[in-house]
Amino acid sequence: QKEVEQNSGPLSVPEGAIASLNCTYSDRGSQSFFWYRQYSGKSPELIMFIYSNGDKEDGRFTAQLNKASQYVSLLIRDSQPSDSATYLCAVRGGSYIPTFGRGTSLIVHP
């Protein structure tokens, strides 16, 4: 059973702070890792994907992957109230079927 674990939160941070979202996965054969953002009542949309160990930066977002520890994280710098949403971690192996975590609810308060 492939599992993807996330703390459901909510994670509450003040505006301008760094939000750190974490995800662990069970399948060591996983190859691709994704972070999606989902606003309430809306569909998920991709923020970032990462394939290799290390950091990947895109604007205010940084994804970090550690395959040895089976751990992937998302950092959001200079958090804004508009970042308030649920963040879904997804992991894909060779089957082309992404497995999603339950999501972490992020609240950025002014």
Place this chain on the structure above:
Amino acid sequence: NAGVMQNPRHLVRRRGQEARLRCSPMKGHSHVYWYRQLPEEGLKFMVYLQKENIIDESGMPKERFSAEFPKEGPSILRIQQVVRGDSAAYFCASSSNTGEVDTGELFFGEGSRLTVL
């Protein structure tokens, strides 16, 4: 709009009726996924299809649920004899999954929200 199109957006059924959810993938995509989402929960994989072919249906209940993606027309998720526990948001997503253009990204439709009375 060449995005993933799902309909209906909202569907109300009484117990025992049938629900049919439709999904047209993004233009150029030949792979369709169906996921179910309950309130405060993540996306649960149901089925993965290509045109005229079910690739993986390991997440779909054995009874009452079926899916297809015909050569022509949208993918359809069919739920027979619905029960209250089927009430959920059903999301369809598509991807290219082909060679060099495959980033693994799923493009989601807006979802179909099924309510069973």
